[in-house]
Amino acid sequence: MILKATLNGFATAIKGMLLTIKHLFGARGSRKEFDIRKENYFDEQNGVTTVQYPKQEMPIPEVARYQLEVEIDDCIVCDLCAKACPVDCIDILAIKSPEAIGKTSDGSVKRLYAEKFDIDMAKCMYCGLCTVVCPTECITMTNQYDRTTTKLTDLIYDFGEMTDEEVLQRKQEWTKFQADKEAAKAK
């Protein structure tokens, strides 16, 4: 009984060792195909799978769930992405404009200035919900994944393009517009 189990153990051990030595000698070369989207990806069973990252990169889809990117010119500052975000990593402040500012590339009318458009990638859970709700598709996920930093605040990406003076000016314009409206109402 125990002898049978032992012999079986030895036999399976030898089987396993033959398997590992196959891999040991198979490691002389690297696997050719690193792209999992290719049909023949699983055909190669031997060879080194390591991708020596900074020198060598693995092919990834152009738009995958990696870092977020905002095309601020196309943004209508609707705040939908910030509302959709489950972890509240998007911080948007808007300044109203008295008249339409311009049009986005898909034809939507912009009526708000983005005073602040911060995305905290340290909080982001890469769910992609913000990219789904965006009406103008200005917030997208890119193929960038390597943004290592030594400071946590470096991970807060600032996509707003307005300078402080500009913000002040736009705010004044809006207050003036409001004041004018109030004055017109009071007359």
Added chain:
Amino acid sequence: MYELFIHILIPIAIFSFIALFTLFAVYAERKIAGFVQDRLGPMETGKYGSLQTIADILKLLQKEFITPTVADKILFAAAPVVIFSAVFIGFAVMPWAPDFLPANLNTGLFFIMAVISIDAIGILMAGWGSNNKFSLLGSIRAIAQMVSYEIPIGLSLISVVMLTQTMNLNEIVFQQGVLASDPIFFFGFWDVTQIGGLFSWYIFQAPHLIIVYIIFFVATLAECNRAPFDIPEAESELIGGFHTEYGGIRFAFIFLAEYAMMFLVSMLGVILFLGGWNTPLPNIGSFALADWTTGLYWGIFWTISKALFIVGVQMWIRWTLPRFRADQLMNLCWKVLIPIAFVCMAISGVWRIIVMV
């Protein structure tokens, strides 16, 4: 004065060999582990990571001595020394080439068995002295394992000694090649005294010694706490086992002892079963390959290359087989290896009386 000089020089030479071997073996181990698992292993330090272990040892040498506050200071400090010196002394009787060995003892084999057992005390000292439950558990396991596995080792050695009729390792090797004084028979029927080579190794002088060698190999794997018998260190259960609390050069010495032990038992197996410094090439007619490849330098070359091959097999096994459970370990030892070793011992006695005489 000259003798004193020699007595100092030889241990230094052996120590440097062990240190170099350990540096090489750790690198080889990590590379083998990588290749077996389809990885690359160390690649960044030096060309193909070849300076990795040198960087490792430099790091270990620079570290400060840390002794846990509740540890038994004396035991804790003495344990690495005991563990390493136990293995180190074992090299004293190992023949490297014909008549080229530090001490030509008539009780060489017995001496090795005795000093290697001291290793267990060192491990217990380390585990107990650390005052850490994982260390203590690790050392308890180590002791249980090493004491149990000393029995199949002892029995398999007796099987060989019955045939060799001597415990002098130097003479044991002499009996396995072209320099033998007594006639040698391949499997007991073919006179290979003049042919030598592979056929005159003890493993081929009597067929049951193949089984004995397997028992010896498995038991020595357990004796040096190598996977699949690494339950004393069991990284996934006990952090590091008995050396959990060690760091710096003390850890380096424990590590050195582990690799020195691997080489020692591989070399012992080579000496007893695989012809030691004898060449594997036989004399074929006028091509006296065995005579040509026997000598001081050839002897050292064959000893080291055979031992390194066995060390390589140990590494290969480590990265193939999963760890044994404690009860499986004891079952294998007491219910399988020891009975078979006893049977082989009996066969050895019969073989000596009926076939070899």
